[in-house]
Amino acid sequence: MLTSGVSRVPIAILPTPVAEMKRLSEVLGGPRIFIKRDDQTGLATGGNKARKLEYLIADALQQGADTVLTVGGPQSNHSRQTAAAAAMYGLRAVLVLSGSEPSDWGGNLLLDDLLGAKVRWAGDTPLQEAMEEAASEEEQAGHRPYLIPLGGSTPLGATGYVAAMEELWSQLDELELELDVVIVPTGSGGTQAGMLVGAGALGFAGQIAGISAFGDQKTVQAILQELVPGTAEFLGLDVAIEDSDLVVYDDYLGEGYGVVADIEREAIRLVARSEAILLDPVYTGRAMAGLMDLIGKGVFRSGQHILFWHTGGTSALFSYAEDLMQGSS
Numbered sequence: 001m002l003t004s005g006v007s008r009v010p011i012a013i014l015p016t017p018v019a020e021m022k023r024l025s026e027v028l029g030g031p032r033i034f035i036k037r038d039d040q041t042g043l044a045t046g047g048n049k050a051r052k053l054e055y056l057i058a059d060a061l062q063q064g065a066d067t068v069l070t071v072g073g074p075q076s077n078h079s080r081q082t083a084a085a086a087a088m089y090g091l092r093a094v095l096v097l098s099g100s101e102p103s104d105w106g107g108n109l110l111l112d113d114l115l116g117a118k119v120r121w122a123g124d125t126p127l128q129e130a131m132e133e134a135a136s137e138e139e140q141a142g143h144r145p146y147l148i149p150l151g152g153s154t155p156l157g158a159t160g161y162v163a164a165m166e167e168l169w170s171q172l173d174e175l176e177l178e179l180d181v182v183i184v185p186t187g188s189g190g191t192q193a194g195m196l197v198g199a200g201a202l203g204f205a206g207q208i209a210g211i212s213a214f215g216d217q218k219t220v221q222a223i224l225q226e227l228v229p230g231t232a233e234f235l236g237l238d239v240a241i242e243d244s245d246l247v248v249y250d251d252y253l254g255e256g257y258g259v260v261a262d263i264e265r266e267a268i269r270l271v272a273r274s275e276a277i278l279l280d281p282v283y284t285g286r287a288m289a290g291l292m293d294l295i296g297k298g299v300f301r302s303g304q305h306i307l308f309w310h311t312g313g314t315s316a317l318f319s320y321a322e323d324l325m326q327g328s329s
């Protein structure tokens with residue numbers, strides 16, 4: 001195993017299924033499309049962070065922490081999964097969320113509360129600074145906090161997606177399937193970075209293409225340029241990854257992070273209605289809209305095999321009801 005030697009605690013239900021989206025492929029009339037269901041990792045409605053947290057929580061426990069502290073937006077899937085993973089292992093969770101308390105505690109925020117997390121609002125303070133403030137207050141109160149940066153995107157967190165790539169590799173072998181492209185929604189970069197390292201180490205011949213939910217192409221590529229070699233080095237893997245392997249599309253950012261527009265609405269509806277699979281409004285809805293556009297433009301063609309990596313986030317759907325219902329038919 002590529003990740004053996006790194007401590008891990010069980011959190012996610014693995015392996016997550018791979019399925020073909022036959023009806024969607026038919027509607028789009030392009031390549032064959034497959035899906036990897038990391039929305040089914042089982043961690044309080046699932047998602048990609050469950051895989052990263054297997055390594056991060058193991059480290060927190062080894063370091064004798066009694067509290068995990070992380071940051072995110074008000075509807076952060078990462079924060080909700082961190083709260084859930086902490087509850088599984090008897091740790092406290094402190095979530096520092098951007099902005100001020102909204103009037104609606106729906107979606108992930110509701111789950112944060114049910115899972116027992118302490119939520120702090122950063123207001124105008126930058127998240128990193130607000131996290132450090134929270135950490136020192138926790139220490140003063142006698143706790144031992146373990147800090148998880150945005151999205152858990154450190155070499156240790158990205159290790160979860162090196163292991164995920166290995167999991168996919170054996171599923172592809174069983175299915176006798178060769179992929180041309182893996183599409184993954186990208187935010188803080190750890191998921192795509194881990195996949196790139198896994199792909200490089202395994203000799204995966206296809207492309208790993210990120211569709212950004214918030215950073216522009218240069219910003220995300222700069223993150224990958226650090227995190228990919230950092231993760232490979234951490235795992236002692238000799239992986240040669242060129243800049244041309246760091247494929248990031250930033251054409252679907254629209255009005256910015258978490259702002260739902262027609263393209264996300266259409267993608268979410270189409271996948272729900274053709275496959276009974278629920279995407280999320282912020283990451284996978286946007287990434288699927290990107291995939292649909294790229295197929296429409298002939299970037300991905302019939303004869304190719306594409307895998308869409310569903311990274312979860314469906315619990316945020318409920319806090320976007322008004323945006324998603326616009327123009328409903």
Ligand SMILES: Cc1ncc(COP(=O)(O)O)c(C=O)c1O
Pocket residue numbers: 047048076077078151153185186187188189190191192280283284311312313
């Ligand atoms: C549903 C979903 N997809 C994708 C991502 C992006 O993952 P990463 O931050 O590792 O790039 C996130 C991050 O929070 C997420 O919640």
